[in-house]
Amino acid sequence: YTKDIAKKLLTLAIVNQRGQVLLGLKKRGFGEGYYNGFGGKVEVGETIEGAARRELQEEAGIVAGSILKQGVLTFHFDDKPQPWEVHVFNILDYSGEPCETDEMSPQWFSHGEIPFDKMWKDDEIWYPHFLAGDLFKGEFYFCNTHHLDSYNFGIVPEL
Numbered sequence: 001y002t003k004d005i006a007k008k009l010l011t012l013a014i015v016n017q018r019g020q021v022l023l024g025l026k027k028r029g030f031g032e033g034y035y036n037g038f039g040g041k042v043e044v045g046e047t048i049e050g051a052a053r054r055e056l057q058e059e060a061g062i063v064a065g066s067i068l069k070q071g072v073l074t075f076h077f078d079d080k081p082q083p084w085e086v087h088v089f090n091i092l093d094y095s096g097e098p099c100e101t102d103e104m105s106p107q108w109f110s111h112g113e114i115p116f117d118k119m120w121k122d123d124e125i126w127y128p129h130f131l132a133g134d135l136f137k138g139e140f141y142f143c144n145t146h147h148l149d150s151y152n153f154g155i156v157p158e159l
């Protein structure tokens with residue numbers, strides 16, 4: 001029914017400052033053991049940006065200041081009826097100090113040392129463009145959850 005056709009809206013917030021990005025090691029649940037930005041589902045009655053700010057605070061304990069939407073990534077899974085539409089935000093400034101939560105363990109990585117071997121397989125495709133400040137869109141097709149089977153990716157003039 002329609003629920004299965006509408007895309008599941010999610011956010012992904014990456015703090016990118018002073019040549020380093022703040023990533024979290026997922027301690028449990030989906031993507032456990034992967035390094036990731038901070039994010040989650042957009043709840044009913046919430047804007048996508050509002051959800052990005054809320055999830056960053058819940059998962060990393062910091063309050064976003066100015067943020068810039070840089071990408072929209074759509075993930076298709078062979079074992080899930082609903083594609084995921086992930087809105088990627090660059091967190092340009094924030095207040096507070098990143099802290100460990102039961103979900104995530106925060107860690108700074110220099111741009112040249114991003115641990116792609118412990119991240120979702122699509123990340124190495126779009127992170128370089130994210131770090132370069134490009135606006136981008138991508139469609140990724142996963143099999144058996146973790147295997148990236150195919151994708152389309154491109155830089156866009158606007159989102």
Ligand SMILES: CSc1nc2ncnc(N)c2[nH]1
Pocket residue numbers: 012036037075120121122123142
């Ligand atoms: C399930 S596919 C996927 N790729 C991802 N890349 C970065 N952060 C995520 N949350 C991601 N999910």
